Amino acid sequence: MSAPVVEARGLGKVFGTGEAETEALRGIDLEIAEGDFVSLIGPSGCGKSTLLRLIGDLVSPTTGTLVVNGKEPRQSRLDRDYGIVFQSATLLDWRSVQKNVELPLEIMDFPDAERPTRAREMLDLVQLAGFADHHPWQLSGGMQQRVAIARALAFRPALLLMDEPFGALDEMTREAMQQEVLRVWGETGTSVVFVTHSIPEAVFLSTRVVVMSPRPGRISDEIMVDLPPKRDLDTREDPRYFELVIEVREALRRGESGSSGS
Amino acid sequence: MGGANRRVARAGISILAVIVVFVLLWEGYKLIWTAMGWENPVRPDDRTMPHTWDIFLALFQPAQRNGPPFILVELRAALMTLREAFVGFLIGGAVGFGLGVLFVRSTISERAFMPYVVASQTVPIIAIAPMVVVWGGRANLPQWLSVSLIAAYLTFFPVAINTLRGLRSPHPTSMELMRSYASTPSEVLWKLQVPAAMPYIFTALKVSAAASVIGAIVGELPAGLRGGLGRDLLQFSQQFTAAPEKLFAAVLIAGLAGIAFVGLITALEHRWIGANRRLAA
Numbered sequence: 160m161s162a163p164v165v166e167a168r169g170l171g172k173v174f175g176t177g178e179a180e181t182e183a184l185r186g187i188d189l190e191i192a193e194g195d196f197v198s199l200i201g202p203s204g205c206g207k208s209t210l211l212r213l214i215g216d217l218v219s220p221t222t223g224t225l226v227v228n229g230k231e232p233r234q235s236r237l238d239r240d241y242g243i244v245f246q247s248a249t250l251l252d253w254r255s256v257q258k259n260v261e262l263p264l265e266i267m268d269f270p271d272a273e274r275p276t277r278a279r280e281m282l283d284l285v286q287l288a289g290f291a292d293h294h295p296w297q298l299s300g301g302m303q304q305r306v307a308i309a310r311a312l313a314f315r316p317a318l319l320l321m322d323e324p325f326g327a328l329d330e331m332t333r334e335a336m337q338q339e340v341l342r343v344w345g346e347t348g349t350s351v352v353f354v355t356h357s358i359p360e361a362v363f364l365s366t367r368v369v370v371m372s373p374r375p376g377r378i379s380d381e382i383m384v385d386l387p388p389k390r391d392l393d394t395r396e397d398p399r400y401f402e403l404v405i406e407v408r409e410a411l412r413r414g415e416s417g418s419s420g421s
Numbered sequence: 422m423g424g425a426n427r428r429v430a431r432a433g434i435s436i437l438a439v440i441v442v443f444v445l446l447w448e449g450y451k452l453i454w455t456a457m458g459w460e461n462p463v464r465p466d467d468r469t470m471p472h473t474w475d476i477f478l479a480l481f482q483p484a485q486r487n488g489p490p491f492i493l494v495e496l497r498a499a500l501m502t503l504r505e506a507f508v509g510f511l512i513g514g515a516v517g518f519g520l521g522v523l524f525v526r527s528t529i530s531e532r533a534f535m536p537y538v539v540a541s542q543t544v545p546i547i548a549i550a551p552m553v554v555v556w557g558g559r560a561n562l563p564q565w566l567s568v569s570l571i572a573a574y575l576t577f578f579p580v581a582i583n584t585l586r587g588l589r590s591p592h593p594t595s596m597e598l599m600r601s602y603a604s605t606p607s608e609v610l611w612k613l614q615v616p617a618a619m620p621y622i623f624t625a626l627k628v629s630a631a632a633s634v635i636g637a638i639v640g641e642l643p644a645g646l647r648g649g650l651g652r653d654l655l656q657f658s659q660q661f662t663a664a665p666e667k668l669f670a671a672v673l674i675a676g677l678a679g680i681a682f683v684g685l686i687t688a689l690e691h692r693w694i695g696a697n698r699r700l701a702a
Contacts (some may be wrong), residue, residue, distance in 0.1 A: 212597075215597075215601055217597050217600060217601065236600075236601065236603055237603045238603075239602065239603055241601065242601070243597075243598065243601045245594045245597070245598070247592070247594060249592060249594045249595045249598050251595075251612075251613070251616065251617075252695075252698055253616045253617075253619075253694075253695070253698065262602075262612065263602050265612070266599075266602045266603075266604045266608050266612065267602065294695070
């Protein structure tokens with residue numbers, strides 16, 4: 160067993176000072192192993208996105224320790240250890256699909272000759288090879304998000320951070336994208352941290368579901384998903400899948416009632 | 422390029438239509454006001470409002486006895502003024518862009534300098550122009566360059582303000598994305614902020630193109646620069662009672678010069694920025 164990709168101990172984050180002070184996260188202990196697919200789930204305000212941003216060094220923790228890929232989060236970001244996908248695809252309108260995927264490669268000084276090849280490989284991976292010369296506005300929301308995933312994986316990061324990536328998509332597209340992400344995960348072996356507020360999504364995708372509760376945000380439960388690794392339409396009808404969905408739902412309810420009492 | 426041709430044709434038709442409507446209004450006003458004996462707000466006589474065809478014909482009469490036709494002289498003057506305006510436009514555009522970049526990089530510099538940038542535009546150009554001419558003369562700058570600097574004074578402001586707005590336009594998550602790549606500030610600037618700002622900058626450049634022509638025309642007066650539109654406009658306004666159609670004809674040429682410059686910038690905008698990213702205006 161190799162060293163964990165993410166290791167958090169007593170992690171806390173406070174935004175603002177004085178009157179405007181908000182405690183976003185308190186006492187987070189979390190370990191994510193290489194190859195894991197971990198979902199962070201919880202109601203809005205539970206700090207799941209903040210936790211993701213801490214891992215990505217997009218915000219800094221107030222208390223506790225955090226190690227990403229065996230380093231300080233900042234060093235890990237500087238070493239370009241992770242790729243990130245947001246809820247909005249954040250593609251650059253003035254670049255073609257291919258050039259969007261090449262953006263991180265340009266910034267990371269990949270050789271000129273290698274960039275187009277890699278970008279095309281990635282577009283193959285997300286099954287958008289035929290759209291390389293299109294521009295973002297010519298694509299549907301789901302396709303744009305697939306480009307964002309291709310872009311995040313183009314430099315082969317060890318870790319993929321996803322912040323409610325399918326939150327803005329319709330149910331049908333969403334399920335197709337989930338299948339897509341699982342396939343990509345299977346083919347690349349990247350560890351994934353996936354923020355979501357959809358219980359079925361978390362159960363279907365993950366090896367482990369981390370349940371969070373709000374005010375202040377903390378981890379209230381962790382549920383191992385012991386479904387077979389190969390997941391497809393049948394998985395969604397597997398009795399064990401339904402049991403796990405109920406388990407996560409109950410964990411969320413416990414978390415909610417626990418926090419309103421304190 | 423059929424689409425481009427059709428666009429040009431459509432623009433041509435609408436410009437022609439506006440001219441026809443304008444001529445009809447002008448001549449209609451003269452006709453009705455003369456018939457009714459009205460004198461307000463503008464007297465309809467040929468001294469105050471020469472016939473549109475007289476203005477048009479004035480373009481083709483010799484500017485001086487046995488000289489070249491008026492239109493040739495004034496087009497040459499317009500070319501000279503446009504050259505000054507263009508140099509001023511380039512200087513002002515560069516300064517404006519530089520200020521926008523400085524301000525987006527450093528909030529302190531924005532807080533320190535922005536009030537002065539805004540205040541600079543409340544000082545009338547006719548107050549600034551003579552100073553620039555005097556200083557330019559002391560520094561042995563060629564006169565036309567002093568005029569360009571005056572044009573630049575009118576140009577830099579819209580570019581600075583819009584560049585700043587454009588550089589700030591990317592969504593915060595786009596900035597986070599760049600941060601996740603550990604990109605340097607100049608990579609963020611050139612790969613994200615500047616391309617995102619281009620529609621804003623082009624909008625400013627169109628305003629600035631028109632302003633730079635005005636700056637050059639006004640600047641030619643205190644500079645005492647001959648051969649440009651400014652001097653001619655002044656001269657024709659002094660001769661207004663004797664030959665009003667000359668002033669109107671010269672104004673027409675000055676307007677066309679400005680339109681040509683703005684048109685050039687618009688063409689560049691269409692070349693560089695996709696239709697879906699262009700801002701209105």
